[in-house]
Structures are given as C-alpha cells and as structure tokens.
Amino acid sequence: MSRIPNFPQSLLDEHKNWHHARHNVNINNPPPGYGLEFLQFHRDFIGRAQAWYRQNGLDPNLIEAWVSVPEAIRRTPCYNQAAEARVLFRPESFASADELGRFIESSNLHACIHQEGARLFGEPELNDFDYAPRHTEFYNIHNMIDRWYRNWEGLGRFRPDGGYWYGSFEGDGDEILLYNSLFGDWWLGKLSEQSAVGNDPSNEMRVEWTAIGDSRKFGPMNDGRLFRIWDADGDGKLEVLFRHPTQGDWMEGKIKNGRIGWQPIRLKPFGQPDDSAHGSILHSV
Template sequence: MARIPNYPQSLLDEHAEWHSNMNMNVRPGDGLEFLRFHRNFLRKSLRWYSAQGLDASSVEPWSAVPAEIKMHPGWNSSLQEAENRIATNLSSFRSSDELGRFLLTSSLHDAVHVFGADVYGDPDFGQVPSAPRSTLFYNWHRLIDRWWRELQRIRRTKNRRRRAR
C-alpha cells in the first residue's frame, strides 16, 4: 500500500501505452496478450525493484482478492462469482486466452484496481498511467500470474494424459 519511490517513467509509459493500444472490444487473442504483456512487465519492473534494494515482501502476490476489497460497496455477486470460478474451477477455462479475456470482460481485473485504490487510499493503483508505481499493482498482477501459471500446469497435465492414452 505504498508508492514505489523513484519508479521509472519509462516503465509507467510502457504500461500506459500498452493499455492505450488495447482494443476495448475484447477479441480472441487479447486475453493471452494481456497475460503475456503483464507477465513480461512484472519481470522487468521487479528486476528494477530488486536492484533498488526495496522490500520484496511489499510486492508479494496476494493469495486471493483481499477481504477489504470485497467489503467495498461496489463489490457484487458477479465479481465474487468471477473470482470463485478462477479460484476454484480454473480447469473450466479451455485456454490461457479464455482466462485473460474472462478477467477483462468480467470486470474483475478493473474492479480490483478501482476498489483497491479506494479501500487502501492509493489513487495510483486505480489509474492505468500510475498503477505500476503502487505496490498493490504487483500484489494483484502477481496473483493473476499465479492463476495463469496454475492454469498452464493444469493444461499441460491434461495434454500429457491425453497423449498417454
């Protein structure tokens, strides 16, 4: 819940530019692009973060959407159902692209940014141009990346079983 000191403008610009070029009508392929961009962006940003000697525990992934965010007046049953599907039924997603598109079209991704900014008093987290200079950005996007890694593991296991038959 803190602003990262001296966060590079070049990384803020990269994140903002990617989002400004994103089509608002989510199409096949956009979900995978969303996941890939953010995974690569996390690597780059966290490499910089580590080189600064900053506290790594501040940017650890959440284990789930925090209860404080779920207590926000805007949190609703649709958002809870979206999180539940990901947290308890990842295998229902047929691909990484489907997971990424679901995060975008269910409003879960955006709601966590907006409600988290409000709940934690961190306006950076709720704004695309400044979100990466908030530690909350890493908590949230590293949870998303954890979900994606788990889905990739599930898909690999299913593919191995299919080939073994």
C-alpha cells in the same frame, strides 16, 4: 510503503502505452487474442519491473502476490465472486489462456480490484493505468493474477489411471508431474533436447522421468476429494494441494531435491490495509 521511489519513467510509459493503444477495446466483450496478450504482457512487465525493484535494494516482501483478494474488496458491489470462484476452482473450464484472460477482464475482476484497491488503500493512482505501476499494490494484484494464470497452465485431468499436470514444479521451465493411481506414486518429467540420429540435422524433445515419491498413505487422489495444483507459497513453483477425505486437513506436496514431501498446511487470514500481505496465505502447521 505504497509509492515506489524513483520508479523508471520508461516503465510507466510502457504500461501506459500498452493500455492506451487498446482503449477502444470493449472490455465487456474483448476480441479473441486480447486475453492472452493481457496475461503475457503483464507477466513480462512485472518481471522486468520487479527486477529493477530488487536491484535497487527495495523490500521484495512489499510486492509479493496476494494469495487471495482482500475481503474488503470482495464484498463490494463491483466484485464478481462467482467469476472469482470459476477462476480459482474451475480453471479447467477455460479452453485456453486467451479465454481465461478475456474472462478476467470481461467479468470486471481486474477493473474492480484496481478500483476498490485504490479506495481501500487511499491510493487513487492505483486505479490509473498511467501511474499504477509505481505503487507496490500493483504488484500484489498482478502477481496474484499471474498465479491464476500459472494455475491454469499447471492443469491436467484425472484419468482412470491417474493424472498429469504441466508447469514449473522444481526447476525452471516446463515440467510434467505424473500421478499413477494404481500404485499411488508420483513422477516428474523434464523436457530435454536430443540430437536426432542420421542425416536429419533437427533436434527432438524427449522427456526424462524420475520417480519422486508416493502418497499411498493418503489414499487415491482421484477419489473426488478437493484437489488443486497451485503455487501455494509464492515461490514460482507449483505444489500439490488436497484436503484429506476423512480428517479434513489440507496437505501440501512440494518437490525439492528430486523428492516430493508432504506436510499439513492451514490458512492464515489477513486482509486489512495495514497488513503487508493484504490477503490470505498458506502456512505450514
């Protein structure tokens, strides 16, 4: 299915009005603030549209994120593979979410995916801001872009003693994942509000830390191996992914019930128009 039946006109109008109000923006050089607005508007919009979609009993599998852009789109002249590589593998090169959003627009990634997706799947409306949201591929695209955004949000940097990452790993909202390279153990920090002591009526935030496991058998994570914090299975939670430095296998660390569990994963290719995933997805071995 592509066209979503009985899609609310109010949601179509909201998306149309957002883009029409910014039709004078030079997408090749968007102004400061535009990138963050682009990312946040679409995150909020697809969240509400998908809530309506599910409430009406429609198949949620049809609107899941593409884990990667279909190869048929990536091979087109308009698609900037170097820009894609920066977004996927060097998100730390973006100083802010605004810079990330502006880059996704100015590099033509967003526009090219819509343009070539419309051609590939035979849906001209997918390349029309006025009507694209009533097609399932719109959510494949924008859920994927939101994953790029979440990947940036979940970044941290390795330090001599380990590394840390912000994002949603097990619960809802912001959490901190901490890796201690000295002992090879992992900790999850959850933010909580605590009433201040004394006459100050304000509350303060504190972090409650829990040991969730270790990865000692895999060696130090900060040894230069391929490593990423990524929502690999599309459940809205970030996982730890790394390539084993000697065996070459990809491993996934997923936090569940207060523990981090490790399992090998592999890439299973998709990408043809008749495949529901239209991309590549990570599966457990």
